[in-house]
Amino acid sequence: MSENCVSVVIVLIYFNNAATSFPKPKSVIKAVQGYLTSAGFSLGRGTTTTQSTGDIIQGTRTLLAEMFNGTPSRVILTQNATLALNLAIHGFLKKGDHVITSEMEHNSILRPLNFLQKRHGVEVTIVKCSTDGFVNPGDVELAIKENTTMICLTHASNVIGSIQPITAVGQIAQKRGIVFLVDSAQSAGVLPIDMKTMGIDLLAFTGHKSLMGPQGTGGLVLKEGMEEKLIPTVQGGTGIISDEPNHEDLPLPDKYEAGTHNCHGIAGLKAGIEFIRKTGMEKIRKHEASLTGQLLDGLRDKEGVHLYGPSDPSRQLPVVSMNLDAFPPDELGFILDKSFEVISRTGLHCAPLTHKRIGSYPLGGTVRLSPGYFNTPDEVERVLEIIERIRNV
Ligand SMILES: Cc1ncc(COP(=O)(O)O)c(C=O)c1O
Structure with missing residues (x-):
């Protein structure tokens, strides 16, 4: 150690x-402790200055956007990868859509898809993998139908670690105009991820694994334009524009966030990303x-x-x-x-x-x-x- x-x-x-x-990392623990013992205010919810909280949250979005080649306002902070995947899946798929996924997936993809298949008439194809845990991009392409609107794939298996051919599948998705959702719960922080060159439209990540942050942190990064296609799955207070009755009309990133942030957790996540950058x-x-x-x-x-x-x-x-x-x-x-x-x-x-x-x-x-x-x-x-x-x- x-x-x-x-x-x-x-x-x-x-x-x-x-x-x-x-x-x-020590710096993560110090950041969480520092937040709780000094500027532990809620963002946008008080008369006292909440600038330092705003800086921490904004700074974290910026670091994540730099890491994944996205834009800070499209980094939606959630409690974990599961909620990010649920936002992507429930917020995008609708009755009659067809979605392709693989045998290497975690239940945080399989269960929301099964739910939508059973209750909301979404069609699901699960592409077979090799026995050593790899998806063949050609098999994904073969599974595409006229009504295919989404491909969901994990970047790396949480059982055997196999790293999937994300760029090849991303190219297929782009060529066919299909939204590509990637689960980077195992890979974010240890494998380079470039949403643009890999053709990723929606990237779910967790903060508490290789990003070295505390539990209760994670998020979904949207490619530019995805905000036109993705319905918010939580609605509530955001601390801004309180007289707007419709949550979905709020600007980014608030459109997809509601309720008090996990500010001390996010402070720790920021320190985790800084640790990775430094190391x-x-x-x-x-x-x-x-x-x-x-x-x-x-x-x-x-x-x-x-x-x-x-x-x-x-x-x-x-x-x-x-x-x-x-x-x-x-x-x-x-x-x-x-x-x-x-x-x-x-x-x-x-x-x-x-x-x-x-x-x-x-x-x-x-x-x-x-x-x-x-x-x-x-x-x-x-x-x-x-x-x-x-x-x-
Ligand atoms: C591949 C994969 N996807 C999703 C998740 C869910 O992550 P979280 O616990 O942050 O919701 C995990 C967690 O083990 C995982 O390994």
Whole structure:
């Protein structure tokens, strides 16, 4: 663990960064604390000056817009990626539309789509993936129909880390005039994302994973013009233009936001993005890829060990799914935690179709090991030794 992060009193190895990154950089903790102990005002809702809150929120939108090549007023702040995806899906799709998605998706895409299919007559096609977790852009193109209005794809699987061919699919979507929604919950902050060159119309992100911010932060970035096509899914107070009865007539970004912001969380998110900029995304990616390679090399070709996904750090994020013969995933995760203080995540990871595709569904899923920027090669070595001990029991 590096000196940039707070030291954790208990000696544990946290390999669950795909769920939420931990620990957070010191600067993130300082920013949250600083906000709560000094300028903890609500934006636009008080007689006292709320300039500093406004600067933090505006500054965060600007940093996110720079990171994704968008515009600050089209960065809609939400509580997480789930709400951002719900805004995109419920705000855009209507009866009779056809939407294409893939087997690699998280329930935060699959469940809203299933809901719209069941209740509102939206047609859904789920494109098959390869057993190592990749969507074929040609299959997406083949699934397009006359009424296809949206393609929804995750940038990287949260089960096996496979990085999807976003630019190729974006080109197809652009060529056919179809809105392209990308779920960057796993990738934002560690993989470069350029909405313009990748052909992305709507980009959902979360703040608490690779963007290193606190939980309760995230958002949806709109390509210019999408505000004409997307209906707001929340309405309420915004602190401005209170005599406007129609929320959808408010200017951006208020059109899609309502209620008091998670200001201290956003202050932490801003510090998280600043940490990434200072450190360098490439350096973060390189370190994480190196840990992934070390983990995969240590597990590969071991009797009784089953690895899923690309098994190649250049084609995946640091998300490694495995099983060990003779241990159901939950049991192995329990042993790792209770006997060795290694934190993983077991089960279906909110992505049941992925497990069906990779073959781990009947086993109850996998044990997912996901190191992050603050993990070290020594920690990977220790986890490998522990798995070796369990394997030889
Ligand atoms: C691929 C993917 N999409 C969406 C989400 C939902 O993110 P959040 O918890 O921020 O709503 C996750 C979270 O694990 C994820 O991994």
